[in-house]
Amino acid sequence: MKIWRELLILVIIFGLIWLAFTWRPLSIPGTDLRLSKEREKDLAELIMDDLQDQYEFYDDSVTSKILGPITRRLLDSLSPQRYEYKFHLLDDSHEINAFATLDGNIYVFSGLLKFVDNPEQLAGILAHEIGHHENGDLVDRLMKELGLSVLAAVLTGGDAVMISEISKLLLSSGFDRKQEREADEFAYQLMVKSQINPSRLAHFFTKLKTEEKSYPDDLEIIMTHPNSKNRIEGALSYNLPEGFEEQPFDFDWEEIVTSVL
Numbered sequence: 001m002k003i004w005r006e007l008l009i010l011v012i013i014f015g016l017i018w019l020a021f022t023w024r025p026l027s028i029p030g031t032d033l034r035l036s037k038e039r040e041k042d043l044a045e046l047i048m049d050d051l052q053d054q055y056e057f058y059d060d061s062v063t064s065k066i067l068g069p070i071t072r073r074l075l076d077s078l079s080p081q082r083y084e085y086k087f088h089l090l091d092d093s094h095e096i097n098a099f100a101t102l103d104g105n106i107y108v109f110s111g112l113l114k115f116v117d118n119p120e121q122l123a124g125i126l127a128h129e130i131g132h133h134e135n136g137d138l139v140d141r142l143m144k145e146l147g148l149s150v151l152a153a154v155l156t157g158g159d160a161v162m163i164s165e166i167s168k169l170l171l172s173s174g175f176d177r178k179q180e181r182e183a184d185e186f187a188y189q190l191m192v193k194s195q196i197n198p199s200r201l202a203h204f205f206t207k208l209k210t211e212e213k214s215y216p217d218d219l220e221i222i223m224t225h226p227n228s229k230n231r232i233e234g235a236l237s238y239n240l241p242e243g244f245e246e247q248p249f250d251f252d253w254e255e256i257v258t259s260v261l
């Protein structure tokens with residue numbers, strides 16, 4: 001009899017633990033628990049306005065001349081797409097960074113263009129950022145760090161300070177290791193589909209590690225946390241499909257970068 005009672009208590013405890021991990025309220029009066037597509041788009045626009053106050057944006061013609069051939073190759077290999085992607089080029093030659101905000105927006109600093117050795121390396125970084133979008137990491141992160149009520153307040157009140165904080169948050173690294181690993185994995189797959197060797201990303205990370213000691217270590221693409229060695233090895237040892245051959249971009253990268261930046 002006693003053993004049955006203990007068993008019952010155990011079952012109840014397990015049941016409660018299961019509930020604690022899986023229970024989500026279905027609705028909270030007056031709010032909706034998801035960041036709707038429309039709200040995400042509105043918030044993305046507010047963030048872009050804020051970034052436009054802080055940085056000089058290159059003209060669309062320059063941006064598409066430099067990034068167009070790379071992003072076209074990546075997006076042609078990506079189907080279905082969660083977003084209509086928009087790439088922006090920001091003028092700051094000291095920032096070796098790229099980051100994603102919301103609603104398919106990806107920002108690249110001119111410092112990154114000057115730092116990479118070739119367009120294939122940049123393609124790898126952009127593929128990683130697309131990965132964060134496709135995996136829903138951006139919305140997840142904002143919901144986790146700020147919560148829907150804050151985001152909703154920002155959207156209705158348009159609080160400039162708060163929007164600026166959100167931009168800063170997205171500029172810095174803050175994804176967890178699982179999200180970074182999955183964005184890397186996504187990038188390798190997209191690179192292979194786009195006929196770019198994932199080892200290009202490893203070369204980029206190695207270059208960052210060896211050549212650039214002075215960069216702040218909290219930028220989205222740098223990720224100097226302890227697994228950076230694993231990331232390099234991961235990119236180098238990615239299992240290429242049989243018969244894979246890289247198709248290098250057929251333009252002079254240095255010439256384009258120096259002529260327009």
Ligand SMILES: [Zn+2]
Binds near residue numbers: 132175180183220221
């Ligand atoms: Zn990342």
